[in-house]
Amino acid sequence: QTVVTQEPSLTVSPGGALTLTCASSTGAVTSGYYPNWFQQKPGQAPRSLIYSSSQKHSWTPARFSGSLLGGKAALTLSGVLPEDEAKYYCLLYYGGAWVFGGGTMLTVL
Amino acid sequence: EVQLVESGGGLVKPGESLRLSCAASGFIFNTAWMSWVRQAPGKGLEWVGRIKSKSDGETIDYAAPVKGRCTISRDDSKNTLFLEMNSLKTEDTGVYYCVTASPYGHWGPGTLVTVSS
Numbered sequence: 001q002t003v004v005t006q007e008p009s010l011t012v013s014p015g016g017a018l019t020l021t022c023a024s025s026t027g028a029v030t031s032g033y034y035p036n037w038f039q040q041k042p043g044q045a046p047r048s049l050i051y052s053s054s055q056k057h058s059w060t061p062a063r064f065s066g067s068l069l070g071g072k073a074a075l076t077l078s079g080v081l082p083e084d085e086a087k088y089y090c091l092l093y094y095g096g097a098w099v100f101g102g103g104t105m106l107t108v109l
Numbered sequence: 110e111v112q113l114v115e116s117g118g119g120l121v122k123p124g125e126s127l128r129l130s131c132a133a134s135g136f137i138f139n140t141a142w143m144s145w146v147r148q149a150p151g152k153g154l155e156w157v158g159r160i161k162s163k164s165d166g167e168t169i170d171y172a173a174p175v176k177g178r179c180t181i182s183r184d185d186s187k188n189t190l191f192l193e194m195n196s197l198k199t200e201d202t203g204v205y206y207c208v209t210a211s212p213y214g215h216w217g218p219g220t221l222v223t224v225s226s
Contacts, residue, residue: 001173036213038154045219046146046154051212089154091213096170098144098156 002026004092004101011107012080020104021072022090028071029092035073036091037066039084040103046089050075082108111135111215113207118220125197125224131190131207131217139163139185142211145192148219149203157181157192159210175201197224 003025012018022035029035037050048057050066053073063079073090085108090101117129131143142165145157158171160181169181180193190207204219 034212038213040154045206045216047216048212048214051214055212057214091154091156097172098159100146100154100156103153 002094002099004090004099006088006090006101006104008102009105009107011109012077014080014082014108016080017076017078018080018106019069020075020077020088020090020106021069022074022092022101023072024092026094029068029073031068033073033092033094035066035068037064037073037075038089038091039086040089041086049088077106080108084108111209113209113215113217115205115207115217115220118205118222120223120225121197122226123198123224126193126195127197127222129192129194129205129220129222131192133188133190133207136209136215138183138188141209143181143183143190144208144210144213145181145190146206146208146216147201147203147222148206149200152203155203157205160190162211194222197222199224 005023035053038046040046049060054066065076067074087103089103112134114132140162142161144159147155158181161168182191202224206219207217209215
């Protein structure tokens with residue numbers, strides 16, 4: 001069974017920067033996994049931030065960026081705002097099926 | 110403006126069936142790949158399945174936990190996506206989201222399915 005692993009939780013100060021990662025149990029994450037990143041706040045539906053590793057939607061704030069880093073998919077936040085406190089999920093493609101990571105709870109304080 | 114509105118959720122007993130609908134507007138539905146994603150109470154997101162557009166063969170893929178019990182379909186004449194679930198189990202309880210999947214972008218607000226005796 002394929003497992004996608006994310007950091008369970010991270011903390012950052014307002015104005016700071018950090019990188020969330022997304023690893024695959026099958027090996028290095030490449031562009032062929034078409035990594036997606038989503039943000040979910042309590043009581044809300046998820047919001048898409050990044051697709052195909054680094055592509056942004058028209059609504060994605062500039063402080064969010066996606067990349068491939070050291071065999072993992074990565075989501076970098078720069079100039080973090082209090083409103084960025086949320087759970088972040090990655091999604092990877094496995095030739096027909098997609099698998100979500102368990103999510104990273106980001107605390108801003 | 111893209112809008113996705115799910116409906117059809119509710120309380121059902123284990124072993125029963127349910128059909129969810131997703132009404133889409135604000136984009137060209139018949140060229141869009143569409144997906145269902147669910148979330149159990151207090152848990153993470155789980156990909157359920159995806160249906161391609163008719164022009165891309167209308168191929169459907171399912172997650173292993175629901176394969177054989179779920180059927181995704183679409184009615185392009187009504188801009189509507191469906192998820193039919195059979196032999197429901199308590200672990201199928203959760204919010205079911207309709208999502209555009211080419212790429213994954215727009216999400217509906219979700220509809221709650223509760224499977225309980």
